[in-house]
Amino acid sequence: MATVAQRNYFDAYNEVLAEGQEHEPVWLRQLREDGWARFSAKGFPTTHDEDWRFTNLAALARTPFRRVAKDEATVSERDIKPYRVAGAACQLVFVNGYFVPELSDAEKLPQGLEVCALRRAIDCGLDECAPGGIEQHLGRYADANRDVFVALNTALWDDGAYVRIRRGAQITRPVHLLYVSAGAGAAIMTHPRTVIIAEEASLCTVVEDYVSVGNEAGFSNAVTELVAGEGAVFSHFLVERENLASFNVSTLRTEQARSANVASHSVLLGGALVRNNVHPVLAGEGAECLINGLFAGEGRQHLDNYMLVEHASPQCNSRQFYNGILADHARGVFHGRIIVHKDAQKTDAKQTNRNLLLSDDARIDTKPQLEIYADDVKCTHGATIGQIEEESLFYLRSRGLSKADARNLLLYAFAAECLNRMHEGAAREMVETLIKNRLHELAQSTAHAAAGGGSNAAEEETQNWEEVG
Amino acid sequence: MALLEIQNLHASVNGHEILKGLDLTVNAGEVHSIMGPNGSGKSTLAAVLARRETYEVTQGRVLFDGKDLLEMDPEEAACEGLFLAFQYPVEIPGISNAYFLRSAMNAVRKYHGEDELDAMDFLPLYKERMKLLEMDEQLMNRSVNEGFSGGEKKRNEILQMAMLEPKLAILDETDSGLDIDALRIVANGVNAMRSPKRGFLVITHYQRLLNYIAPDFVHVLVDGKIARSGGPELALELEAKGYGWAEENEQVLPA
Numbered sequence: 001m002a003t004v005a006q007r008n009y010f011d012a013y014n015e016v017l018a019e020g021q022e023h024e025p026v027w028l029r030q031l032r033e034d035g036w037a038r039f040s041a042k043g044f045p046t047t048h049d050e051d052w053r054f055t056n057l058a059a060l061a062r063t064p065f066r067r068v069a070k071d072e073a074t075v076s077e078r079d080i081k082p083y084r085v086a087g088a089a090c091q092l093v094f095v096n097g098y099f100v101p102e103l104s105d106a107e108k109l110p111q112g113l114e115v116c117a118l119r120r121a122i123d124c125g126l127d128e129c130a131p132g133g134i135e136q137h138l139g140r141y142a143d144a145n146r147d148v149f150v151a152l153n154t155a156l157w158d159d160g161a162y163v164r165i166r167r168g169a170q171i172t173r174p175v176h177l178l179y180v181s182a183g184a185g186a187a188i189m190t191h192p193r194t195v196i197i198a199e200e201a202s203l204c205t206v207v208e209d210y211v212s213v214g215n216e217a218g219f220s221n222a223v224t225e226l227v228a229g230e231g232a233v234f235s236h237f238l239v240e241r242e243n244l245a246s247f248n249v250s251t252l253r254t255e256q257a258r259s260a261n262v263a264s265h266s267v268l269l270g271g272a273l274v275r276n277n278v279h280p281v282l283a284g285e286g287a288e289c290l291i292n293g294l295f296a297g298e299g300r301q302h303l304d305n306y307m308l309v310e311h312a313s314p315q316c317n318s319r320q321f322y323n324g325i326l327a328d329h330a331r332g333v334f335h336g337r338i339i340v341h342k343d344a345q346k347t348d349a350k351q352t353n354r355n356l357l358l359s360d361d362a363r364i365d366t367k368p369q370l371e372i373y374a375d376d377v378k379c380t381h382g383a384t385i386g387q388i389e390e391e392s393l394f395y396l397r398s399r400g401l402s403k404a405d406a407r408n409l410l411l412y413a414f415a416a417e418c419l420n421r422m423h424e425g426a427a428r429e430m431v432e433t434l435i436k437n438r439l440h441e442l443a444q445s446t447a448h449a450a451a452g453g454g455s456n457a458a459e460e461e462t463q464n465w466e467e468v469g
Numbered sequence: 470m471a472l473l474e475i476q477n478l479h480a481s482v483n484g485h486e487i488l489k490g491l492d493l494t495v496n497a498g499e500v501h502s503i504m505g506p507n508g509s510g511k512s513t514l515a516a517v518l519a520r521r522e523t524y525e526v527t528q529g530r531v532l533f534d535g536k537d538l539l540e541m542d543p544e545e546a547a548c549e550g551l552f553l554a555f556q557y558p559v560e561i562p563g564i565s566n567a568y569f570l571r572s573a574m575n576a577v578r579k580y581h582g583e584d585e586l587d588a589m590d591f592l593p594l595y596k597e598r599m600k601l602l603e604m605d606e607q608l609m610n611r612s613v614n615e616g617f618s619g620g621e622k623k624r625n626e627i628l629q630m631a632m633l634e635p636k637l638a639i640l641d642e643t644d645s646g647l648d649i650d651a652l653r654i655v656a657n658g659v660n661a662m663r664s665p666k667r668g669f670l671v672i673t674h675y676q677r678l679l680n681y682i683a684p685d686f687v688h689v690l691v692d693g694k695i696a697r698s699g700g701p702e703l704a705l706e707l708e709a710k711g712y713g714w715a716e717e718n719e720q721v722l723p724a
Contacts, residue, residue, distance in 0.1 A: 390523070395559040397543035398519050398552075399573035399629065400580065406544075409572065413563030413612075420563075 004064040009039070012067035012156050012189070023123060031139045035154030042148045054333040054365040055275060055304045060247050065189035065219045067156070070098045073182040077103060079213045080180070087426030088207075089173035090115050095180045097158040097190035112169025113204070114162075118193055121162035134162070137195050141225045142253040147277070149249045153191040153223040160193035160222075165202040167229075174205040174237075174427040181242060183216025192222040196236075198260075200229040205427050207237040210248055210270075217245040217272070224252045228260035230284065235263045237427050241270040241434060244299060251277040258284030258313075265422055266322075267431050268295040268303045269438045275304040282309070282316035282344075293322040294418040296438055297330035298445060304333035311344040311377075318348075323418050324355040325411060326362035327442050337369040340377050347377040355385045356414055358442065408443035415439060470535050472497045472637055472668040473518075479528035479693075480517045486527070487513045489693035495637065498665040502679055503672045504704060505690035506712040511672045512556060514690070515641040518670075519553040520546045534636060547573075548580035550636030554626035554643050561613040566625065567595060569613050570632055577633065598631045602658050620651030627658040638662070639670045644678035656681030676708035689715040 002010070013036050020029065044061045045052040075095045080103055084091065089110055093103035099117035106115045122134055144151035161177045179192050198204055210220055220242070228234050240248050248271045254262050266276045280289045295303040303326075309318045324332040334353040355364045368381040388410050396406035415435050422428040473495040480488040487510045495501050505511050517524045518531065520543040531538040538546060561569065575585045599606055602624045614622050623643050630638050640659070644652055659669070659682050671682055679687070679701065687703040689696045689712070696715050697703060707715060 389559075392559050392561055394519075394521055394543060395555065395561070396569075396573075398521075398547055398555075399569075399633070400544050400547040400576040401573060402544050402576065403542070405572070405576065409564060409569075410561070413561055416563035 003062065005062055008064050008066055008189075009152070009156075015067060016156055016158070025122065025135070027135050028122065028138070032155045035144045035151040038144050038151035039148050039155060042151070044148060051306065051335070054335070054367075055273070055302065060219065060273060063187055063217065063219070063247075065187045068096050068184050068188050072096070073184040075100070075103070075180055075182050075213055079182075080178070083178055083180075083209065083211050085174065085176045085207065085209075085426060085430050087173055087429075088176040089113060089171055091176040091178060092117065092161050093178045093180065094159060094161075094192060095182055096184070096188055097192060099159045110169075110171055110173070112166040112202070113171050113175070114164040114166070115175055116162055118160040118162040118195060119158075134195060137197060137225060137227055138193070141227070141255050141281075142223050142251060147251065149221050150223050150251055153193060153221050153251075156189075156191040157193035157223075158191065160195070162195050163204075163206055164197040165199060165204040165232075167199040168201045169199075169204070170202070171204040172425065174207050174425065177206065177208045179208065179210050179220065179222065180213055181211070181218035181220060181246065182213040183218065185216075187217040187219065189219040189221070192220065194222070194224040196224065196226040196234075198226065198228045198232040198234045201231040202229070203233045205235040205237070205423070205425065207239060207427050207430070208250075209239045210242050210250075212243040212246055215243050215245060217247070218242065219247040220249070222250040224250070226252065226254040226262070228254060228256045228262050230257045230259060232257070232260045232262075234261070235265065235423060235427065237431065238264070238266045238276060239431060239434065240268045240274055240276070243270060244272055244301065246271045247273045249275045249277075251279065254280040254289070256280060256282050256284060256287040256289065259286045259288075260284065261288045263290040263292065263422070265418070265431070266293040266295075266305065267435065268293070268297075268305070269434060271301065271303070273302045275306065277306045277308070279308045280310065280318070281312055282318065283312050285313045286315045287313065288317040289319070290421065291318070291320045292418055292421045294324075294415055294435065295322070295332055296325040296415070296435070296442060297332065298327040298442055299330060300328070301330045303330070305335065306333070307336045309336075309338045309349065311338070311340045311347040311349065311374075314343060314345045314347070316344060316347055318350070320351040321418065321421060322353045323414060324353070324364055325358065325414065325439070325442065326355065326364060327358040327445065329359075329361045331362070332364045334364070334366040334383070335369070336367070336381070338371070338379060340370075340372045340374050340379070342373045344374045345376045347374060347379070349377070349379045351379075351381045353383040354414075354417075355383075356411070357385060357387060404443055408440055411439040411443055412436065471495065471532070472534055473670070474532040475529070476531070477529040478514075478517070478526065478531060480513060480524050480526045482513065482524050487693055488517065490529070491690075491694055493688065493695060495668045495670060497636070497668050499686065500663065500669040500671060500682065500684045501686045501688060502684035502704065503670060503688050503690055504674065504676070504707060506716075507674070509690045510693045511674075511690055512641055515553055515639050515670075515672055518546075518639055519543060519551065544576065547633075548577050552630050552633055552635035552638045554623070554630060554638065554640045556641040556643075556645065558614050558622040558626055560615045560617075562615045564613050565610050566613055567592075567609040570595065570629060573629070574632060595632065598628055601631060601661055602628045603654050604628060619646045620648065623647060623651065623655055624658070627655050631658060631662055636666070637668045637670065639672065641672050642674060643671075644673055644675065652678065652681060676704045679704050691716050
């Protein structure tokens with residue numbers, strides 16, 4: 001007997017198939033069918049699944065999210081205005097999974113940059129769109145068999161963005177992709193799909209930004225496939241700032257060619273239950289990736305960061321740095337898995353997770369996981385959990401700063417470690433402002449709770465080991 | 470009116486009494502040195518005056534410029550013009566020295582209803598005072614005390630004092646761990662700040678610092694109380710005879 005939630009997914013799948021009947025190419029329909037088969041066979045994972053040990057999906061699974069029709073919710077320029085990014089090269093706005101040209105601005109693009117809705121890129125049918133066509137990329141990297149959320153997205157995606165940076169193009173202003181959930185009187189689901197092709201020696205920054213208009217619960221399940229060509233330099237920002245009733249699962253799968261340098265910055269500030277998967281495959285020799293993250297939660301927010309870094313070629317370098325700030329009953333997860341394949345000699349992988357817990361009830365689960373099949377590698381891991389140090393707080397107050405300002409400054413200092421790893425520019429300025437505002441809220445709302453905490457200073461080194469083979 | 474008036478001060482930490490009836494008066498324009506053996510309560514006195522919450526005052530009263538200091542929060546005391554140069558300055562990664570100091574100065578200005586300083590007002594003054602402390606200008610953009618040597622940290626404390634221009638500066642073993650050059654620089658900074666409107670409480674274990682910062686009064690703190698008070702010659706006598714001498718003579722002190 002299917003639940004309402006399960007029936008909704010089935011209905012959504014049938015709608016998507018019916019709507020695409022006329023114009024979707026065969027390969028895409030095949031992908032959808034495979035995705036759906038996988039999802040319906042497996043269902044959502046449970047905490048018995050090692051990759052989901054710390055995140056319970058029961059609430060997500062039983063909520064009957066509904067796929068909405070294209071114009072069911074109207075979102076105006078006024079709703080969007082606060083989320084605009086100053087200095088962006090272009091902005092694509094999606095409402096409940098559908099591209100809204102009237103709210104978007106992708107008319108005058110810098111030379112070498114192509115940005116449009118993914119559906120349009122497929123519909124136009126031009127192989128021009130991507131070397132070998134989008135078929136060569138969509139669904140090729142993100143594995144529906146590994147992850148049911150990828151399977152579900154593949155079966156149900158309505159639209160998303162297509163970004164291509166041509167060989168050698170240096171795009172200094174960021175591409176802003178705004179995904180808006182706008183409740184239509186019921187919990188809604190969207191499955192944005194993004195394909196980014198950064199060609200040889202190109203440079204670009206893309207910001208994926210998830211926001212809600214209104215207070216209704218939504219479920220965003222996004223998948224982004226990023227291909228970085230030889231020597232490409234690319235920065236990806238994921239910004240989760242939906243309302244505190246939202247479920248958000250996102251997956252960034254990157255494929256890096258020789259000497260490609262990709263930075264992934266995940267900034268999780270909103271949402272009730274958030275899971276961010278970052279899965280780079282360092283496929284070419286000398287590729288380098290930075291996986292940088294900041295998560296800050298309060299109330300009962302659950303912010304889960306899952307990374308799978310695959311070293312598949314020699315001489316590659318990966319760095320993972322995640323800082324978490326958790327107040328009230330908020331819970332965070334850092335699950336960093338590194339796989340070093342047999343041929344990936346001279347791998348240098350480093351993983352660091354630092355956490356600040358602002359209350360006795362906040363919780364962080366941090367888990368490193370290493371699978372090394374090569375014999376000449378260097379992998380290090382370290383995790384710390386601490387509180388705001390009384391000593392630091394007193395130092396700032398002794399210079400005249402109020403307790404709330406001193407807390408705010410210390411939280412900001414902690415978050416600044418992540419900010420400092422981002423290249424300067426409009427994207428960094430945008431997240432800097434968001435983080436400042438969020439931390440200000442946290443500092444104000446937790447100033448009372450921590451007052452009775454006394455002098456429980458000290459940052460504790462929970463684990464630190466090094467494996468050099 | 471005295472700048473600082475301490476009467477019968479008793480203070481404990483974790484239920485353990487450390488200050489046991491301390492009396493001290495500091496007038497504007499005076500430099501008082503507090504000397505004493507380890508564990509006598511020197512740093513506790515500094516912390517209590519700077520209003521550190523981990524210390525509990527069980528008896529006595531302290532007037533700072535006529536106001537009840539023991540009623541103040543640390544930030545209030547700071548805004549009223551009390552400055553503590555820490556024995557162990559705290560490192561704050563992620564916040565630059567310049568940002569931190571400007572935030573502090575603006576907090577004090579706001580307290581007094583004055584306009585905030587912008588970077589244009591702040592920077593020239595900051596650079597000038599850095600010269601006084603013989604500090605590299607590049608330090609202003611580095612995180613507060615992070616990766617600083619012991620000497621740099623202490624100079625940074627005095628630099629903050631020079632910028633905040635307090636009414637009363639308390640130097641908690643600022644000389645400890647300094648080599649002769651750093652000691653001279655720190656002392657120059659302090660001496661440049663001496664004024665008829667400002668008082669100093671210089672806490673030290675050794676007489677050496679007092680060769681550079683000449684005190685008007687020297688007090689010996691033993692077991693939570695002032696055991697002896699005198700002029701600069703007392704420091705020399707202590708240096709020659711050791712703290713044991715002051716402790717032995719405690720009983721024969723005039724009332």
